[in-house]
Amino acid sequence: MSAPSPHDPRLEQAGATDESLLAAHEQALGKKPDDKAHYKLLPLALLFIFSGIIFYAGTYLNHYSGGYSAAVFDENGHPAAGAAPAKIDPLVLGKKNYELVCTTCHQATGLGVPGVYPPLAGSEWVNGSEERMIRIVVYGLKGPLHVKGANFGAAAMPVFGKVAGSGYNWNDEKIAAVLSYVRQEWGNKSAPITADKVAAIRAKEGDRKEWAQDELLKLP
Amino acid sequence: MRNGLIFFVGLFAALLASWAGVVLGSNAQLGRLAPYYDENEGKAFPERAPGLAARGQLVYDDLGCAACHTQQVRRPGFGNDKARGWGDRQNVARDYIHQTRVQLGASRLGPDLANVGARKPPYDAEDFLKLLYTGNGGMPAYRFLFETRAVVGQVSAKALHFTGALAPAAGRELLPTRRAEALVAYLLSLNNAYEYPEARPVEPAAAQEGTKP
Amino acid sequence: MNTASQAEVSEIDPSARCTLTLLIATALFWLVVSGVLALLNFIQAFTPTFLADCPLFTYGRLRALQETAFLYGWAANAGVAVALWLLARLGGAPQRSLNWTRAGTVFWNVGVLAGLIGIACGEGSSAAGLHLPGYIQPLLLVAFGAMAVPGVLAWTGRSRPVTFAAQWYAVAALFLFPWLFSAAQVTLLCAPVRGVLQAIAGGWFVQGLWTLWLAPLALAAAYYLLPKITGRVIPNYDFASFGFWTLLVVGGWTGGRHLVGGPVPAWVVTVAIVSCTLLLIHYLVVAINLRGAFGQPGVVLKFVGFGLAAYLLGGLADAVTAMRSVAVLTQFTWFAQAQSQLALGGAFSMIVFGAIYFLTPRITGQAWLSTPLIRAHYAAAGLGTVVLIGSLAAAGWVQGHDLANASVSFADIAVHTRPWLQTAAAAQALLVVGNALFALHFLRSVCPCNAGATTLPFRQPPTMEASAS
Numbered sequence: 022m023s024a025p026s027p028h029d030p031r032l033e034q035a036g037a038t039d040e041s042l043l044a045a046h047e048q049a050l051g052k053k054p055d056d057k058a059h060y061k062l063l064p065l066a067l068l069f070i071f072s073g074i075i076f077y078a079g080t081y082l083n084h085y086s087g088g089y090s091a092a093v094f095d096e097n098g099h100p101a102a103g104a105a106p107a108k109i110d111p112l113v114l115g116k117k118n119y120e121l122v123c124t125t126c127h128q129a130t131g132l133g134v135p136g137v138y139p140p141l142a143g144s145e146w147v148n149g150s151e152e153r154m155i156r157i158v159v160y161g162l163k164g165p166l167h168v169k170g171a172n173f174g175a176a177a178m179p180v181f182g183k184v185a186g187s188g189y190n191w192n193d194e195k196i197a198a199v200l201s202y203v204r205q206e207w208g209n210k211s212a213p214i215t216a217d218k219v220a221a222i223r224a225k226e227g228d229r230k231e232w233a234q235d236e237l238l239k240l241p
Numbered sequence: 242m243r244n245g246l247i248f249f250v251g252l253f254a255a256l257l258a259s260w261a262g263v264v265l266g267s268n269a270q271l272g273r274l275a276p277y278y279d280e281n282e283g284k285a286f287p288e289r290a291p292g293l294a295a296r297g298q299l300v301y302d303d304l305g306c307a308a309c310h311t312q313q314v315r316r317p318g319f320g321n322d323k324a325r326g327w328g329d330r331q332n333v334a335r336d337y338i339h340q341t342r343v344q345l346g347a348s349r350l351g352p353d354l355a356n357v358g359a360r361k362p363p364y365d366a367e368d369f370l371k372l373l374y375t376g377n378g379g380m381p382a383y384r385f386l387f388e389t390r391a392v393v394g395q396v397s398a399k400a401l402h403f404t405g406a407l408a409p410a411a412g413r414e415l416l417p418t419r420r421a422e423a424l425v426a427y428l429l430s431l432n433n434a435y436e437y438p439e440a441r442p443v444e445p446a447a448a449q450e451g452t453k454p
Numbered sequence: 455m456n457t458a459s460q461a462e463v464s465e466i467d468p469s470a471r472c473t474l475t476l477l478i479a480t481a482l483f484w485l486v487v488s489g490v491l492a493l494l495n496f497i498q499a500f501t502p503t504f505l506a507d508c509p510l511f512t513y514g515r516l517r518a519l520q521e522t523a524f525l526y527g528w529a530a531n532a533g534v535a536v537a538l539w540l541l542a543r544l545g546g547a548p549q550r551s552l553n554w555t556r557a558g559t560v561f562w563n564v565g566v567l568a569g570l571i572g573i574a575c576g577e578g579s580s581a582a583g584l585h586l587p588g589y590i591q592p593l594l595l596v597a598f599g600a601m602a603v604p605g606v607l608a609w610t611g612r613s614r615p616v617t618f619a620a621q622w623y624a625v626a627a628l629f630l631f632p633w634l635f636s637a638a639q640v641t642l643l644c645a646p647v648r649g650v651l652q653a654i655a656g657g658w659f660v661q662g663l664w665t666l667w668l669a670p671l672a673l674a675a676a677y678y679l680l681p682k683i684t685g686r687v688i689p690n691y692d693f694a695s696f697g698f699w700t701l702l703v704v705g706g707w708t709g710g711r712h713l714v715g716g717p718v719p720a721w722v723v724t725v726a727i728v729s730c731t732l733l734l735i736h737y738l739v740v741a742i743n744l745r746g747a748f749g750q751p752g753v754v755l756k757f758v759g760f761g762l763a764a765y766l767l768g769g770l771a772d773a774v775t776a777m778r779s780v781a782v783l784t785q786f787t788w789f790a791q792a793q794s795q796l797a798l799g800g801a802f803s804m805i806v807f808g809a810i811y812f813l814t815p816r817i818t819g820q821a822w823l824s825t826p827l828i829r830a831h832y833a834a835a836g837l838g839t840v841v842l843i844g845s846l847a848a849a850g851w852v853q854g855h856d857l858a859n860a861s862v863s864f865a866d867i868a869v870h871t872r873p874w875l876q877t878a879a880a881a882q883a884l885l886v887v888g889n890a891l892f893a894l895h896f897l898r899s900v901c902p903c904n905a906g907a908t909t910l911p912f913r914q915p916p917t918m919e920a921s922a923s
Contacts, residue, residue, distance in 0.1 A: 255703045256633055256666065258703070259658065259706025260658065260706065262707065264641060267722055272651065274649065305580060306514055307580040308517045308518075311786055313717055315782075320858065334649055334717050336649075336717060341646070342580070342646075342652070345713075347785075349857060352864060377865075378868060381498070381512070381513065385508075
């Protein structure tokens, strides 16, 4: 039989037995250390390349991981930058809640209903003392009321604040927002009211019944 | 590597480490991500899509729409998704918390659909149905999502009105199937216009601190 | 047969004849099926009306079908066959419990078939790599476990205490796949994670399929075939274990590679980019170890050399395109398809083709029937793969630049990529023809009715010299 080519495509011949293959590679691993100090160039070069890759990778990781924060989606961002909540615009929040609730009585125009619901536009109460306005909205108001030269008394202002007997349980931010809104709408030009101020008054008064006009007028 | 046990433990540890780091790690961060409540709007975002839209997502999934359409807008300045009108901000994880089968997609043979329900000029359901029925240059027509049937009494309110060659024969009307309606309800529900705090662009000042090494 | 051939064709190989033939035959069947499906899919890419009225074959479903047929049909069966064979050979004992493998193979392939029908009927999902309907996946998990049993037994029960790099890779692939697969099933099917976590878990799984399963299977074959055929010790073999552990430890972290700029926290992507870069260490080690595979005579090493070149190029391409400044262009385009072709069709398939050409005569005792068919297969597969990857990359490049320019409409992009996609379809057709020839050639060559048709004897291989490196 003629010797076939070792690389006949139909039958590739093996160049080594499995046993010797395993043994030779095992021996390649257990080579003696380089006692003649002939440092081989390849391992040394590889060491440099590997270190370079790891250094580069580490630097990149350090710079672009966004502090491993769940809220950082831009690799240039920082955890603190993305964490701030959306700013509440008191006028937007106030308008929204005014339209949701207050318009029923005081109307979208802020003019109220003559004889029943007092107006807010141009009202001396709205543009007057913060102390009184906050108390009216937080605790409500009952009894007669004199606004813009007219007398009202048929309806009562409900309790809005987070106090006992409240039907709305609005938080201080919401109350401050609505108050700020009505003090700057329909030509009113009074200073906004802060939530802290509302909170302070609520803390001072605790739980109490609705206010009356006379009580309020004693306040500054 | 003679010691079999250590070898197997090593293999397993390698797999487990990447699993714990990538999947469990991100799950710990995002697994309980809550909707964002906006005081100004008095609503939580993202809003839940109607039930029909949730079923439409399954249609989107099984037809394999994600093979050509992504649903992930990249931030302005990284690619030009904004210039193509796909969305003004980058999509963030919170956009997807209500979706049962998230369809981020990996290929853009067609436009991104993350905000397709909020396109300008707005599409309505009929526009989408007509597009599905006719297809366009790059997108095939999905005729099997529609049925033609004889008009019984009045022409159905849902019937599609075409003129010319596409118009159904006299006495017949062209109706979308339930699947087509669900799919379109889903497309209309895709709207990520709300700006989450974490979706805001990074301030240039903050970006400069993290410049290249 | 003479004594020499008996020495080379030991009792180890014929014992596995029936099982391995079954595995490889089913694998080749799925390879051809997947190739045909991919061809239809490419035609749809530039002719959207093609098959548009058939709900079974929407573009998306065809993509899912061809990918599933490739991964779970061809790659799984062929990979297991090669791994079992070389573990038995290097273990030095005949395979035990092969009936487990046979039963597992039957159930696995029935499962794949049912799964493909399910995808076509709309039961599948869009998650890459996990398109199979959820109810099929537990069956596949159990079936794979059964298929892999003899491989692990061949490792633990090996007659020689020493081990070789090919064995590490093969055992790692067989052992890790069930864990990878079941972890993906739990997080995506049984108790789906919420929102974008599905994309993160899906990315982890898809990258794991490559770095922890298919790449190790291909490397196992390459590490065995090169020294086995050349008879020379692998140069710088002491680095091999370092390369092995780099792949295994770092590979799983590359999952966020496809989510650059996406709605996931920046660190997920950054970690993936860094891991792709660190994997260059692995590719460098493989290149140094297996550099002898290039330019070797003999068809087996030609296939292996081709596959290895694709593997190294693919690793480099992964590292480069993972970078954010490159990904912003190549992401979401045909370029990503080119890369996956480079890995799956270029690296995995070509190396496994080489392994099948080497092992088939040994398990059957019959040489291949026809030299021209082998050469034709090499030419078709090589040319088809190169043209396919090249044209897809070109299409991706064009598409990426067009997408980056908001004034170019999608209709224009379709026009610009069309010639490249047509080229890709032609290349895919060539691949299908080549692979179909290969499948037929395989079936005829292993058929017992052709026993003795060729009288090529096995030569007694020489002993490997230890000092060769």
